[in-house]
Amino acid sequence: MTFSAELEARLADMVKRYPPGHLRGALVPMLLYIQDEVGAITEDVVQEVATRLQLTPLQVEEVVGYYSMLRRQPAGRHHVQVCTNISCLLRGGEKVWDHARRQLNLQHKETSPDGQFSLEEVECIGACSWAPAVQVGYDYYHEMSPEKFDELVEKLKNQ
Amino acid sequence: MPELVKLTIDGKEIEVPAGTLVINAARQVGIEIPAFCYYEGLALQAACRMCLVEVEKAPKLLTACTLPVAKDMIVRTETPQVAAARKGMLEFLLANHPLDCPVCDKGGECELQDMTFRYGAGESRFSEEKQHIEEQQWSPVVFFDRPRCILCFRCVRICNEGMGVAALGVINRGARSEIAPNKGDHLECDECGMCIDICPVGALTSGIYRYKTRPWEMEYAGTICTHCADGCKTTLSVRNGRVIRGNNRDHSGINGEFLCVKGRYAFDFLEHPERLHQPLVRRGVELQHASWKEAVALVAAKFNEVRERGGAFGVIGSARTTNEENFYLQKFARSWLNTNNIDHRRSGDVVALLDALAGLPGSLATTADVYHAGAVLIVGADLAQQHPLLSFQVRANVRHHGARVYVVHPHPQREDKVAAQVVRARGLAGIGQIREKLAGEQSLVVLFGEHIQGADVRRLVEMLPATARYVALVDYANSRGALDMGLLPDLLPGYQPAPAPGLSLQEMVGASLDVLWVVGANPLQGRARASGFLVVQELFLTETARQADVVFPAAAAYEKTGSFTNVCGEVQRLKKGPAVAGPKTDLEIMGLLARQMGHELAPPLPEAVFEEIRRSVAGYNIPYATFVTGAASATQYPNGPIARQGSSELIRSARDTLFTSGTLGRYCSVLNSVRERDLVRVEE
Numbered sequence: 001m002t003f004s005a006e007l008e009a010r011l012a013d014m015v016k017r018y019p020p021g022h023l024r025g026a027l028v029p030m031l032l033y034i035q036d037e038v039g040a041i042t043e044d045v046v047q048e049v050a051t052r053l054q055l056t057p058l059q060v061e062e063v064v065g066y067y068s069m070l071r072r073q074p075a076g077r078h079h080v081q082v083c084t085n086i087s088c089l090l091r092g093g094e095k096v097w098d099h100a101r102r103q104l105n106l107q108h109k110e111t112s113p114d115g116q117f118s119l120e121e122v123e124c125i126g127a128c129s130w131a132p133a134v135q136v137g138y139d140y141y142h143e144m145s146p147e148k149f150d151e152l153v154e155k156l157k158n159q
Numbered sequence: 160m161p162e163l164v165k166l167t168i169d170g171k172e173i174e175v176p177a178g179t180l181v182i183n184a185a186r187q188v189g190i191e192i193p194a195f196c197y198y199e200g201l202a203l204q205a206a207c208r209m210c211l212v213e214v215e216k217a218p219k220l221l222t223a224c225t226l227p228v229a230k231d232m233i234v235r236t237e238t239p240q241v242a243a244a245r246k247g248m249l250e251f252l253l254a255n256h257p258l259d260c261p262v263c264d265k266g267g268e269c270e271l272q273d274m275t276f277r278y279g280a281g282e283s284r285f286s287e288e289k290q291h292i293e294e295q296q297w298s299p300v301v302f303f304d305r306p307r308c309i310l311c312f313r314c315v316r317i318c319n320e321g322m323g324v325a326a327l328g329v330i331n332r333g334a335r336s337e338i339a340p341n342k343g344d345h346l347e348c349d350e351c352g353m354c355i356d357i358c359p360v361g362a363l364t365s366g367i368y369r370y371k372t373r374p375w376e377m378e379y380a381g382t383i384c385t386h387c388a389d390g391c392k393t394t395l396s397v398r399n400g401r402v403i404r405g406n407n408r409d410h411s412g413i414n415g416e417f418l419c420v421k422g423r424y425a426f427d428f429l430e431h432p433e434r435l436h437q438p439l440v441r442r443g444v445e446l447q448h449a450s451w452k453e454a455v456a457l458v459a460a461k462f463n464e465v466r467e468r469g470g471a472f473g474v475i476g477s478a479r480t481t482n483e484e485n486f487y488l489q490k491f492a493r494s495w496l497n498t499n500n501i502d503h504r505r506s507g508d509v510v511a512l513l514d515a516l517a518g519l520p521g522s523l524a525t526t527a528d529v530y531h532a533g534a535v536l537i538v539g540a541d542l543a544q545q546h547p548l549l550s551f552q553v554r555a556n557v558r559h560h561g562a563r564v565y566v567v568h569p570h571p572q573r574e575d576k577v578a579a580q581v582v583r584a585r586g587l588a589g590i591g592q593i594r595e596k597l598a599g600e601q602s603l604v605v606l607f608g609e610h611i612q613g614a615d616v617r618r619l620v621e622m623l624p625a626t627a628r629y630v631a632l633v634d635y636a637n638s639r640g641a642l643d644m645g646l647l648p649d650l651l652p653g654y655q656p657a658p659a660p661g662l663s664l665q666e667m668v669g670a671s672l673d674v675l676w677v678v679g680a681n682p683l684q685g686r687a688r689a690s691g692f693l694v695v696q697e698l699f700l701t702e703t704a705r706q707a708d709v710v711f712p713a714a715a716a717y718e719k720t721g722s723f724t725n726v727c728g729e730v731q732r733l734k735k736g737p738a739v740a741g742p743k744t745d746l747e748i749m750g751l752l753a754r755q756m757g758h759e760l761a762p763p764l765p766e767a768v769f770e771e772i773r774r775s776v777a778g779y780n781i782p783y784a785t786f787v788t789g790a791a792s793a794t795q796y797p798n799g800p801i802a803r804q805g806s807s808e809l810i811r812s813a814r815d816t817l818f819t820s821g822t823l824g825r826y827c828s829v830l831n832s833v834r835e836r837d838l839v840r841v842e843e
């Protein structure tokens with residue numbers, strides 16, 4: 001399996017950052033960047049990463065199953081993550097979450113049939129000071145409310 | 160020496176080296192801190208929280224299994240708070256645990272049972288229905304019962320770190336975590352059963368033993384594995400005269416907790432339907448059952464007749480019979496049949512090594528040395544396949560002491576993974592490429608296989624530092640003992656020169672001798688007999704036995720008392736496991752023949768012969784107390800030149816894999832059942 005020239009360069013640089021015998025350390029970032037390009041951690045990706053890092057496929061599976069940010073199925077074009085952890089909860093995060101499910105007609109970890117949206121309820125994303133927070137892809141949206149959520153969805157649809 | 164640190168555990172003051180973990184420091188003063196996930200020698204995990212202790216000035220309980228001692232630390236291991244924490248942990252562990260102890264294989268030997276008993280977590284507040292998951296079969300020997308698993312990860316670590324196989328992993332997270340095999344729904348691995356052995360509960364069970372018995376209904380005999388030359392101690396669990404389990408129950412012996420698939424499971428040949436139980440005598444063209452009396456009389460008469468007329472005998476011994484039997488056999492042959500035509504199948508050039516080490520005392524490595532040496536050189540042998548224990552020792556050495564490993568072999572090996580340097584070449588040529596590096600190794604152990612033999616052995620010794628210690632790798636459980644006991648045409652026991660050299664094995668099978676006597680070997684595989692009268696002592700009707708005039712059914716090593724000498728020259732005691740009806744030990748058979756022939760050889764009792772060996776064979780004067788307690792004693796070698804006569808010798812390893820064991824392996828259904836059998840091959 002080969003990736004885009006850009007990603008290949010990134011991966012090549014990455015493995016250089018770990019001392020000999022500790023190549024395994026590159027596993028998580030490698031999976032994340034590959035997921036960004038491929039869309040999901042497919043079986044081929046598992047094999048490929050195992051070969052590159054001299055691991056067994058099972059050793060890669062262990063990590064893929066552990067981290068909820070690593071996905072076996074592709075997410076939607078816009079991956080909407082709503083935080084309902086303590087700070088956000090106290091400031092209405094749960095309402096945003098309920099609203100999001102209704103609005104997008106999706107449940108936790110579901111993707112819309114047209115592949116535009118996917119939804120996920122997540123734990124603290126480190127934006128407590130601006131709770132309740134929502135993350136779409138790598139972008140953050142602060143102090144959310146159901147109304148602001150609708151505006152956000154409209155904006156994303158037109159992107 | 161690291162500096163000593165003083166601390167107090169449960170009011171007892173102790174001093175231990177800095178860096179010692181509290182759990183181990185406590186052990187030294189007789190305090191056992193309970194632990195599930197901690198396992199000596201494996202990476203720390205701190206998963207189970209059973210080892211929580213109170214440490215003064217620490218705000219909360221700490222895990223003793225990861226806590227290094229500190230100066231003036233005050234530890235309490237049994238306070239009400241600690242007991243409550245342990246009880247709580249047990250309650251969690253038992254929440255979905257099936258509590259099927261009455262039928263679980265581990266019942267009576269289960270660490271979870273013991274802990275629950277000790278901390279009295281006999282009640283559960285968990286009233287939900289338990290989630291049942293069907294048990295899974297991962298291979299012929301490994302079964303997994305998921306609800307019983309307490310996620311201590313010992314199995315994963317022993318397979319990764321100890322075995323270097325990495326066939327087990329843990330997938331998912333939190334409450335959904337589970338142990339998983341490498342091939343989705345099954346395992347492709349060494350089938351060593353180490354994971355089963357190390358599992359503190361009954362989550363991993365063995366296909367051979369499961370649901371067969373309760374541990375307290377068995378008798379135990381700690382003996383030595385009958386397969387490869389490494390000499391692992393294996394405890395046979397016997398019930399009603401049948402062996403139903405093999406493990407190294409008390410972790411004693413040179414192998415500690417280790418056993419490979421053969422030492423653990425390959426005992427089923429004892430009950431193979433083709434096992435011989437009665438002597439066979441050729442009548443016309445057919446081999447027919449005969450009484451012991453008749454068969455012994457027939458052979459004794461023939462032996463006497465040929466002896467009296469000065470006819471030619473040939474004697475082929477075994478690398479799996481005991482030292483006592485080998486010694487007795489060569490004595491029988493030399494002193495009573497008047498022949499030096501005696502040999503066995505040779506698989507490593509021990510003789511050349513001992514000769515080359517003349518003047519270099521203490522240059523044979525022990526099994527423990529392979530674990531302690533600063534560097535290990537492996538030449539011309541697939542260690543992981545052919546010498547599983549030594550391979551385990553090498554990996555442990557790398558993990559615990561950072562040993563440098565050098566691999567010299569034309570083909571990839573498992574040891575490559577832990578090697579400091581790999582040379583893809585054969586024998587001395589390969590060593591030449593790293594000669595300078597090796598010259599700097601002051602604590603070097605050299606393990607060499609068939610690629611180095613004859614004059615090359617001396618060259619090898621001359622190339623390497625004088626402090627190097629060696630192991631000449633040989634194939635079977637008593638290959639080394641057969642050499643030491645003089646199953647050689649030109650050397651007597653202890654490598655003393657025979658007055659006149661006899662015929663070698665290759666010469667004997669081709670020669671038209673009057674009598675060929677084969678004890679526990681299969682030299683006529685794929686060839687027709689050339690001699691007049693053929694006597695065979697065997698467990699099965701092998702290719703050789705099939706051609707015999709008389710076949711005596713022999714007992715297996717697991718049914719014998721006696722001793723074996725392993726690949727490192729360490730002598731260990733065999734303890735008889737099950738009793739046999741029908742077959743007799745090779746020593747008994749030889750004794751019967753001697754008596755019938757009217758010859759009073761020494762009494763054919765293992766103890767008596769062993770005494771004679773201790774007295775008369777150079778290097779075997781080992782401490783009797785060590786021997787009888789089942790520990791290994793290193794033998795000494797002559798430390799002088801060995802006079803070879805005649806040169807026709809073929810040294811060749813049978814290149815067994817983990818799943819084969821010469822002719823014997825063909826009768827082990829467990830070995831034949833594992834699918835890996837077809838995947839592995841030992842490359843020349």
Ligand code: SF4
Pocket residue numbers: 301317318322324325326327346348349350351352353354355
């Ligand atoms: S049997 Fe041995 S090799 Fe196979 S999974 Fe268990 S520990 Fe690993």
Ligand code: SF4
Pocket residue numbers: 307308309310311312313314315338354357358359360362363
């Ligand atoms: S299977 Fe046994 S050894 Fe492995 S994690 Fe579970 S309890 Fe521990």
Ligand code: SF4
Pocket residue numbers: 384385386387388389390391418419420421422423546547548549
């Ligand atoms: S390593 Fe050798 S001696 Fe040890 S159990 Fe395996 S076959 Fe037997």
Ligand code: FES
Pocket residue numbers: 083084085086087088089123124125126127128131132133
């Ligand atoms: S709790 Fe939502 S961002 Fe921290």
Ligand code: FES
Pocket residue numbers: 193194195196197204205206207208209210211222223224225
């Ligand atoms: S033994 Fe310390 S946490 Fe398991």
